[in-house]
Structure formats: C-alpha cells, structure tokens
Amino acid sequence: MSKRKPYQREVQSTWWLKSKFYTFYMIREGSSIFITLYSLILAWGILRLSQGEAAFDAWLSVLQHPVFILFHLITLILALYHSITWFSLAPKAVDLYIKGKPLADKVIITGHYIGFIVISLLCLVIVML
C-alpha cells in the first residue's frame, strides 16, 4: 500500500505580508480603495454643483478640512504609486516589433513617463486658464 502522504501547506490570508514583493502588490491593489473614495468625492462635488453655487462652495470648503487634506495627500502618494507600477508593467502588454526586434522596455517606459509629465502639465495649464 502506498505510503505517500503529500503535505499540502495552507495559504493563509496574511500571505501577502510574508514577502515584500507581495506587500507592494497589495499596496498597489489597495490604492484602489483610496482612488474609489476620491472618485466618490468628485461625484459628490458634481451633486453639489447641480444644487447651486452655495452647495458647491460648501463642498469646496469641506475639502479644506485637515482630514480631507490628509486623505488627499495619501491618495496622491498612492495614485503616484499606481502610476509608477502601471508604467513599469506597461512593456509587458506591448507587442511591437521594429525591424524584427521587439521594442525595448526602456523606450516604452520612458515614453509613458514623458506622456505623464506632458499630460500633468497640460492639466495644470487648462485649470489655470
């Protein structure tokens, strides 16, 4: 009779704390919670906008509350982290060949960063106009 008894290790729900790589992955995924909330804040702003100037101004002033400032600070950091991970993984989803050679990862990543900077500056300019 077989004496085999393969031992199956259970994956614990805290697996992502066991290696840095996984923790950063979870942070990347976790950034979505903050970005979701940020979108809700904006949606709420639109609601207030539809209710007239006073309501919209009230919304704007709520944003000055330290809790909101702190929240936005964290969201900014996480959003930036999302951008960094997004750009660094971008080459994996690209299947372009130039003269029979695959496009170098570096080129793709740099391209994304340049796009990012241009778009960000453009946003700023548009708002400031």
Add this chain to the structure above:
Amino acid sequence: MEWCMEIIKTDVAIVGAGGSGLRAAIEIAENHPQLDIALISKVYPMRSHTVAAEGGAAGVIQTSDSLEQHFNDTVSGGDWLCEQDVVEYFVENAAKQLTQLELWGCPWSRKEDGSINVRAFGGMKKERTWFAADKSGFHILHTLFQTSIKHPKITRFDEHFCLDLIVEDNKIQGVLILDIAEGESKLIQAKSVIMATGGAARVYTYNTNGGIVTGDGMALAYRHGVALRDMEFIQYHPTGLPGSGILMTEGCRGEGGILTNKHGYRYLQDYGLGPETKKGQPKNKHMELGPRDKLSQCFWQEQQKGNVYHGQRGDYIHLDLRHLGEAKINERLPFIRELAKAYVGIDPVDSPIPVRPTVHYTMGGIATDIKTATSLAGLYAIGECASVGLHGANRLGSNSLTELAVFGQVAGQQAAEFAKRTEHIDVEKIREQAQQVINRTEALLNSDGTEKMSDIRQAMGDCMEEGVGIYRTQESMQKTIETLAELKQRYQHIKINDKSSVFNTEFLYAIELGYLLDTAEAIAHSAILRKESRGSHQRIDEYNSRDDINFLKHSLAYYKKTGAPEIQYAPVKITKSQPAERVYGAASETKEK
C-alpha cells in the same frame, strides 16, 4: 519498504526518455498506432541529460558540403574504429531526421531568409552543425517531449527507476521498475525493449554530465550477458569549467573563440594543428577546431610543460571570446555567457573563461548492430548508452545529437516490428524472476554495513581520473583495476540509513553506484588490454602509437559474476575508407592534395 508488484502488459517498453528514447517512442506511436508503448524514465523526461547539450547536431545541408565529407570526417575523427556502413547510413539520414525535428517545432537558428543556419564544429571539414543558439539539446529534448504528448499510445512512467531486465527463453520479456514516489515495483511485461538510458560519465569525478548519467542501462544489459563495446574510449571535452566541469560548448570555438596558455600563446599550433589562424576567423579542422581528443591531449602536454594557470579549482587555460563582441556572444552564445557569469564569475565579453578538459562522453556502450539490435532477442539500444559503431575511438562533436534522431527512429521501427511478430509469454513464467529481483533489491535496501557510499563514489571517480584519463599507462590502469575491485568489495558492505519507501533517493544512489562500478570496471579492463594508442585512448608507455595490425578491432567486455570481465574482440567493418594517418591543420590540406 513493502514490496508489491503490479503487472502491466505493453508491446514496447522504452527505458529512458532522453532524446533517443523519446524519438523512438514517437516513431512507434506515429507509424504503429496499434502498439502500446511504455516510456520509462527515472526523472521527468525534460530533465534528461540531453537537455544540457549546447552546440548542435551535424547534418549535411549546404550545397558546398557532401555526405562523403561528413563520412570521412566521422571515420577519421573516430580513428578508423567506426563501423563504416553505420556511418554511411548515419550521414545519409542525418539532415532528414534533423528536418523531422524542425517539422515538430524545434527552433533551429535561421539565416536571414528563414532557412536553416549551420555552424562550424571541431573535426568537421564544413559547417554542418545545426544549432538552436547554444541550447540545441534543450530545444531538441523539449520539442520531442512536447511532441510525445500528442500521442495517447505513449504511456509515460515518469520518475520510475529501472531495477532490472527480465529475460526468459533467451529473449527479453520486460523490465522491472520502481515507482520512486510510491516505493512500489511494477513489472512491465513487454514484447520488445529499447534501452535509451544515456552515458556513464559520472564514473569520473570531473565531468560535464548530470547526476543521473550513471550508466544504468549499460550495466543492466551487461549483467545480462550483452557485450559492452569499445568502453575504453572516453571523451574528454577540452573546455569544461574547472571544478564543476560545466561545459563551455565547442560552439564557442566554432564561432571563433581561441585557446591560450598562461603566456597568452595559442599553443595548439605546436601540436600539429597549426598554422595559427586569424583571431575570430576559425578554419575548419585547424587550431581550435581540431578534434576533442587531440585538444585535450594538448592541454595535458602544456600542463607538463608548466604552461597552464594554477587556480584554486585546479589547472586551467583560457578560452577567449572577447574579440567576438557582445552582440555576437548574445546572439550565438547567450547560455555560455550566463553560465560563465554564474559559475566562475566571469563575463566572457570582457574576460577570458578559465577552462580545462573534463570527461564528457562515452563512445562505447551496449553493442548493437546497424539496426540497433543487441545480441539479446528483442532488446535494442540507442543513444549514448549504445555503441552502434558510429563514433569509433573518438566522437566528433555534434554527431551524437543527430545519432539520437537517426537511430532513435531506427530503433522505434525495429522494436515495433519485433513486437508485432511476438507474443507475450505466460506471465507466471517471469513472475518468479521478478520477485527475485525485488528480493535482491530489498536486501540492498536493508544492507547495514559500515561503508559510506559517498566515499566509494569519490574513490571510484578519482581512480578513474588517475588511471584511465587523458593519458594512460599500464601501471596506472592496473592500479585503477585493483582499486575498482576493492571498491566493489566495499560496496557489498555499504550502509543505507534511509529505509523509507517514499522518494528514497539514498537508496537510488546506492543502486546507481552499483551500476557505476560495473561500468567503470568494463572501461578499465577494456583499456588495459588495448595495447596501442587510438583516438581518445592514448598511452604514454610503450604503446604510444596506433597499431592497425593488432588492434584495428572493437573490444567487447562481457560481464562475469565474479572477477574481471572477459574482453573479446570483433572486427571493424571497413567499406570505403582505408585506415590512414589522422591529420589536422596544414597537414590535412597537404593530404587532400
């Protein structure tokens, strides 16, 4: 361990799922769909040592090349000890079988227009080595393994260890195997059996081979009375990494790499391989593209003259690739770069690689005829465990991967035909025999002596290096023979600590050590009786030259239960090429004129 025995009937059993075993299995599955095939391997097929082959496989494809030239290179490379009809069949079918691999998906390196590219290799007059960068064996093996998956008639027995052959009525009846994970035995009753278990270079301490290359099939056939032919011919590859022995492919030199001694001098020109060729412009059969036996011997000579480097891991010379440039190294030799970086901390793009000769290949093996049949009815042998007569006294690099394809195909076909005209015998007639094997194996497992296995293994490897190395003398060989006899005695009293049945590797190592010792003995005894120097068998006593009158013949080692093996001889089949002097470098050109 508890011993049960399951009995499984099949038509053809193949022991070994390296390049040769897989090729044979596919041959049967494709052309004889009514047959059941049992494909047995002690490791998962893609772990087989074919995976490590780097350089490539020879097959005439260029219009400037010819079958005749491939034939001549092989026969002279083998110092006229080749079976010439075998060589002829081989060169005729080489390109065809390599093309078959291509059709199955092997990613051979290509020229710009999409046709097959070839590279230069040692001892070959023309560029005819098909390659897949420097992972040719890897790609061949994976292509074959993956292609074999297409065929439901191939039943694989992965991680099953062959314990013995079952012979009855003067015919092979099957094999007894051990399921390594379960610790249970299975009797595979087969109408024909193909041995494809690979080489035996692990009998030496420093070698390019994987841990599984322990001569199992050779020892098993040998113990059942089948002769081992030309075992004295052991190939040292001139460029292994010092210490580990990891191979730096001959492709390095094919692409233009050079060998220099500690004075930075390309010493090969001093040994009849010159004149010096231009750096980066290799010339076939000259300098670094001389054959392996010669190059390894040159190292030894330089070592005697004190012209080699001394390092922590032993003596070495330099393999210099720097002039090839990073782009070419990355394209043609990426794996070499990876290996050199990892194992000696050297990037060949900016430093030369330290190398030395290490044991690489067993030219000899289970004696077969041109159709891969052994002297035992129904038993076939192919690949490195076999001696079909192709390599003679020295194998040319890149001939053996092709051999797997060419003779793998033949063996598949032959074993299938044999199976079709045979019936299974009553299983009761072999059950008893199988039980005896099990009892014997069980006794080994229970052996509780005092001898440490690793000591015996080490002593064996060292004494082989000493006695039957690059250069041999009567004395050194005699000493090795005595040591081996003693080690075999000690082997009777080994200690096995692990008595468990699930994945007991200590036990497997013990069985393998038994196989190794028998193979080593066949090598040493065949060597001492060959009183001449030929190919890789070079003596520096009074028999330091070739002697065609007395020794243009194959040695055949027969197993004796007690005492030394019996060595007999058989003639060499000579058809087109009469023995002549083996020359390289400038002399080879003069000769051609």
Add this chain to the structure above:
Amino acid sequence: MTPKQTDKTRATQHSKQYVRSHEPVFWGLFGAGGMLTAFLTPMMVLITGLLIPLGLINKTHLNYEKVQAFASTWYGAGILLILIALPIWHTLHRIFHSLHDLGIKRGRDWQQVICYGFAFAVSVFVFTLLLQIVTL
C-alpha cells in the same frame, strides 16, 4: 495496457469542456480606467485635493461659475463623466479580485454583482446629475 491510473502513469487524454469567461468586458474597462488613473489622477488629486483647498493656487480656477460653465457643455459633461466614472471601474475590478486575494472565497457571484454593480451605480448617478446640468 491498463496501469493503475496514478498521475505519474498516464496516457494523455484531455477532453475537458472549456467555459468562456466574460472577464474581457470588465478587463477592458479596468484597463481603460487604469490607464486614465495612471496618467491623470495624480494631477487631479493634487489640484482638487491639495492645491485649491490649501490656497496654493487661486480658488477662482475651480469656482462655481467656471465648473458650471464647463459641465454644462456636452463635451465638458462627457469629460467629467469619464474622469469620475472610469477610474471606478478600474478600482472596483481590483477590489473584487483583492477579496479573493484575502481569502474571501465564498459568494464570488454576489461579490461580483456588488462590486461591478457599485461601479455601475456611481456611473449612472454621475451621468444623471450631469444630464441635469448640461444645457443643450
């Protein structure tokens, strides 16, 4: 030949039924949202969440009139809808998968309905608000 069928002694035969996943729909939205988030969200957060509230740039840049004017054009409304709703499809896709990562394996169907339902609800909510604002 019929060896006892263990995993190591097998003839390869696979005749599974394969079921197509509808994930491409969500993955498409996830990808688009992720792209948008990567390029735009940091600056948006910086402007609406920090620079304006902290008075680091002039508040008038985001005052009622300006935003109202923008939102009341059809393209302005469209842009706002995309800026607000698309990231949500991205983030809820991730949240849905993170639940699995955290070992919450039960009721995957419901989790899916709730996650994507939420993203859908927010999209519709913003859409109807903007419909009211837009003056065609």
Add this chain to the structure above:
Amino acid sequence: MSTNKIDIEILRYRPELDEKPFPQVFSVPYNPDMSILEGLQYIKDHLDSTVSFRWSCRMAICGSCGLMVNNVPKLGCKAFLRDYYPNKVVLEPLMNFPIERDLVVVMDDFINKLEEIKPYIIPKQDSTLSDGPNQQTPAQMQKYQQYSMCINCGLCYAACPQYGLDNQFMGPAALALIARYNRDSRDDASAARMKIVNQEEGVWSCTFVGYCSVVCPKGVDPAGAIQLLKVESSKDYLIGMFKPE
C-alpha cells in the same frame, strides 16, 4: 580549506514518520563558490543521508532543483551560499505545491497543465519530410523564442499567489507555453488553445502580480505572455460576440 561554517536550515518532511514538516539545521563548511545544491549534497554525503531533493544537470537547464531559498523560489544550482553568508539560509520545498518529502514536491498538477495545452505544432497541412524544413525568418522566430526557453522548473508557480489561492488556474508556465505555440508561424492551432486561455482558469485568474517573471531563471517572462494573451482573449471575445459558434 577554510573552516568557516554556514547554517542551512531545511524544512524536513518524511511522510512515513512525520505528521507535518519541521525545520532542521545543518552546519556546512562554507566556500564562496558553493551553490545551494552543493550545500545540500554536502549534507546528504556527510551529515544526513536521508535528506531528499531533486537535482541533475547542476547547470541551470534541467529544471529539477527548484526550492525556496529564504522564501524566494530559486534553482538550487544557480543560487550561491556567498549571497547569504554569514547568515543562515532557510530552504523549503517550492511553495504552492504539495510536499512529497523533504524538498521534493508533487509536480503532477504542473505536468498535467503542460500536457493539457497541446504543446506541439499542429500545422495547417501535414508537410512531408521530402518538402524539407519550413522557412522561418529570424523575425518570425523572435515572436515566440523567449517563451520557448522554459525549463519547466515550476518556480513561477511557487511565486504566483493566484495559483496558491486556487490551483485551478492554468498558471504562468503553461500559459507562456501557449504563447510559445500560438505565436509560432508554423502552427495553426491557436483557436483550440484560445479555448483554454479564454476560461476563468485561463488568463483571467491572473491579477498581474508579476512575481512569476521576477523569479523565472530563464527570462521567459510569463507575466508578459499572459498580458498579451489577455489582449488576444479580449479580441477573441469580441469576435465571438458577432460570430457565435
């Protein structure tokens, strides 16, 4: 010879003796050239012959010797003691696979998956040998070459938390092997393999953790292969909407 020593901790498990795995520490003479595999061989030869592990080529090509080194999946023959010395090295069998014994894991599921994806050329027409080899330009080879480098070591499965959480997932190496064949100009069976890709257990269980590609010793980049397959699968989905079977 130096007398420096390094501690190697091994997660032992002997199914016939142990209820569950336990750590055991061995002290091994240290030498900067020594690979983890050589460390294990030293232990087996001199300290405890019952420790089991797989190995063969010792040159990072056969794929036998995968294990966890300080919690990172590596090939034992291509990881070196010098990178850990003087600290202790902790060796465990590959994560996410059942432990057969000591450092040996059960590979059945992995092998089954490789077999399932039809990993062989299925040409449009059967070509015969006499037609000679196919033409395939270096540029056409480039398309799949990287994905053909897989040595089936299983490190990527040990690295992938999605496989760990649910082993129904086809996993990185099998999907990369699909990419290898689907992108080969000689093959004509993409449609059949896409059925596997399109499933929930195909590419869609991958959340792009990306660790598989980080640990892969052969630069196969399975994560990249999977992303490209996701794009293909999405295209396939769209086409499927307009052209139901």
